[in-house]
Amino acid sequence: MEKLDKVAFKIGVLTMGEERSPLEQDRLNFQPPLPQILSDISNIYLTEGGPTSAAGDVEMLQGHFPNTFGRPAVNFEQGASAASHHPLRIGVVLSGGQAAGGHNVITGLYDAMQKLHPDSQLFGFVGGPSGIVEKKYVQLTQELLANYRNMGGFDLIGSGRAKIETDQQLTACMEIVQFLNLDGLVNIGGDDSNTNTAVLAEHFLSNGCQTKVIGVPKTIDGDLKNHKIEISFGFDTAAKTYSEMIGNIARDAFSAKKYYHFIRLMGRSASHIALECALQTHPNITLIGEEVAAKKMTFEQISNEIADVIATRSAAGKDYGIVLIPEGLIGFVPEMKQLMKELNFLLAKEATESVANQLSRAAKTTFYFLPEAIQKQLLLDRDPHGNVQVSHIETERLLIHAVKEKLQQRVDYKGKFRALKHFFGYEGRSGFPSNFDATYAYALGNVAVVLVNSGMTGYMTSVTNLAQPVQEWEAGGIPITMLMKMEERKGRLTPVIQISLVDLEGEPFARFASQREKWAIEDHYRYPGPIQFSPESIADQLTLTLQLEGQAKVTKSV
């Protein structure tokens, strides 16, 4: 066992007050408010709903999770708890990409554990799930956490993307949680990472290990949700940070009247981020991957639709504008999806540039339609699993290239098409969490403690009613298997969490769809500005996605 007494030497630096910015110092002192239901943590009992199912492939999932499948969702109620009040021992791990609020889940865990019993101990596994397997951990103390309250980033204990799959890995995990005598292991992660949560929960339970495993929904993509997980933490801060930049650029474009700005936004597959940013900033064009897929649009059609708007605007004397592109767009275009599938398959066997010749006729056509730089990227820039690095493909460059060609073909187009490209990603993951994310993540940490203390395992924390004031938020948990289905990964059927795509029938998309024609031709840019932490009237604004979904729910239940 490698116990790391110093997680990162940054800690030494942070004690030097003068190195901190004024806002950093201020945020360290912010105390996130707790929902009423979590205000007295030792006085909560759980009520159970009926048994749950899965997102698909029920029988196969039952086979994979014989002990944890089908359990009921649980709700927290205030009242005498049956749970014991002995000191708790919990391990926590951060999985996957950063999302603002990660450190607050950890402080939420710590504070709730301390309230339950002052001798409770919290351990952090270092560098993500591999830290569990490799038994690298550090004890997280009040003193240490004082430097991370309401801070961005995952630097306290780091993160990682390791999958826990093999027997050896599972055994190693069980050894360390038993060595540390953990009551609970809390995994903060997105859809992929929380498969680990479900697998570990099942493994521990079926092998008589007492450690409960709880997942916390994290991802800036906003694609890990259902009726009990209204949003993952990190989405709010990311969408607001991108919206600040888009609004600034829109005002610049509207002032200079010279450039089209093609802005690609991070978000692996779903287009929630792009949709929220569109609702916040009213760009002229926003591509929504899910709609592109539903309409089975080709790249050529997309380029033509963009060129249409540009030509119409130009005829009205406007040779400037804003185009938002979700990072995952490319995976929604059927022809590109096919091309990538073939490339992934071919390159797995032989990683040379000559594989392009082995593509099917349709895929080859798509491939050679792309600018050379993108072709190279597809062939050479691959992730450790050998897959195309979608986040590295400059879709904005590709679209500018294609749109330019389309415009050149139009005899009636007399405008000047000057385009600039932007990519916003990393900027939005590690900033100071917004008040919402700071408060929500802190509540999720508290909820995880209650679930562990109540003996639940294989559950994900759930805090709902988020569109209402914090005091009225509700809390509980849902079995992770409820979100799962089977999918082919690396050639074999594997349990995965089904991600939640943009609902083309949902309220946020409907609002967008009802406005976009106006936004395309007229200019209705909206300027959200930088995230504020006070006053509350500005700082505590929810994302429009959450507001509209919240309204829709209220309307439905009336």
Place this chain on the structure above:
Amino acid sequence: MEKLDKVAFKIGVLTMGEERSPLEQDRLNFQPPLPQILSDISNIYLTEGGPTSAAGDVEMLQGHFPNTFGRPAVNFEQGASAASHHPLRIGVVLSGGQAAGGHNVITGLYDAMQKLHPDSQLFGFVGGPSGIVEKKYVQLTQELLANYRNMGGFDLIGSGRAKIETDQQLTACMEIVQFLNLDGLVNIGGDDSNTNTAVLAEHFLSNGCQTKVIGVPKTIDGDLKNHKIEISFGFDTAAKTYSEMIGNIARDAFSAKKYYHFIRLMGRSASHIALECALQTHPNITLIGEEVAAKKMTFEQISNEIADVIATRSAAGKDYGIVLIPEGLIGFVPEMKQLMKELNFLLAKEATESVANQLSRAAKTTFYFLPEAIQKQLLLDRDPHGNVQVSHIETERLLIHAVKEKLQQRVDYKGKFRALKHFFGYEGRSGFPSNFDATYAYALGNVAVVLVNSGMTGYMTSVTNLAQPVQEWEAGGIPITMLMKMEERKGRLTPVIQISLVDLEGEPFARFASQREKWAIEDHYRYPGPIQFSPESIADQLTLTLQLEGQAKVTKSV
């Protein structure tokens, strides 16, 4: 005369409250505080210093500006004014690229004029200096300005980069200011744009036109300054916006420990923005153009120095980091400067790719050292004057390419160099002005009114003592010729305003230089976070450049 009753149809939209973000609505209601000296605008008199000189070429400048050269700097004092209190008529124009605060100069003008006399009238020339020549203007009313108070962008009346040079242009300008019977014409612009101010002032004065011409220092680059112009407006907001993003990315890099982020920052030639961002965020490496020039560094040397830091960090287990690159870097590297000079010369005669063959031997070597994409950019991507578009050159890509090669040549380097590139520019120009920029720009507008009303012409507004509380700010004006020298432009000697580069002996650079070795190897990232507008303790922080220069001045004067 084309009087435009509708400046932009955006105005119609803005009356729809629901289109505004909460912060937008809040900022519209912010009332910038005024310095004590400007609190009673009708009760100010001017004191004169001694005659002034120029930045160089005194005799030639005297020839160009026989009536306006050498006039004294003036300071404002509280007391009975000799100026008349008749209704004022002023025209205003925005020149060059956006900078946060532009609209506040205009509201500052308007409010001060109204205080002097409620029948005063303000006119905005549309689309920059060409709006004066083409006689396109709009009357700016209380109602109209209510939608632009403390707003970013230049969209109220637009901006432009037209130079006013020919007799015909000068005559047209005089016609419109006389038609409108203007007491003053206020030109809000950077170094290039304010040459127009000086030229118009001289022309009007020598032709018996009563209109006074006043310049207001605007530029995010921070390179328009001297002892009476401590900073231009827009620098504060831009530097803080970039610092927010850099800090976020630094925290992300420090958490993921996977990537080097090469971040290029807007700022045409001087490296003030990069230096301020470095002081705010403590990146591992920051290139300062002025130092590169002073040390006569080649691209190869720069690449080697970066590779040294990366190799040292890698040996300590750190394969991640932050590198800041000022946009103007390329112009400071002697070999690149030479190459661009030759290319500009050759391409002016013959705009084909074959000119590369006609380069001098040294320039050819530099040219073919560059990656192909950059070579193409140099040959093809040129501004309307035929010059290389420095802002479009992806220096960050160039450096990543060169550093990668250097690292591959090192036998002792075993690290993984994975680099991502970013460019921050437009994001920082048009955001909501920070409290500092909103207040400073508003004060500058007030000062311009006092200068016009006192009969000064060819002056630039000056507000000093900025490192002290707003109440203690001082005000006055300096003759623009004081900042000028002669420079070859398009083959002939022309009066220009000398820009202020980073002073390698100054306090901001000294602070940076004393810390950078520590920042390079250890990790001392600092996270400024998004611009806040309240509370004052956070919102009203000055740039470190201004703080350090302010301290230096106090120390010197003691």
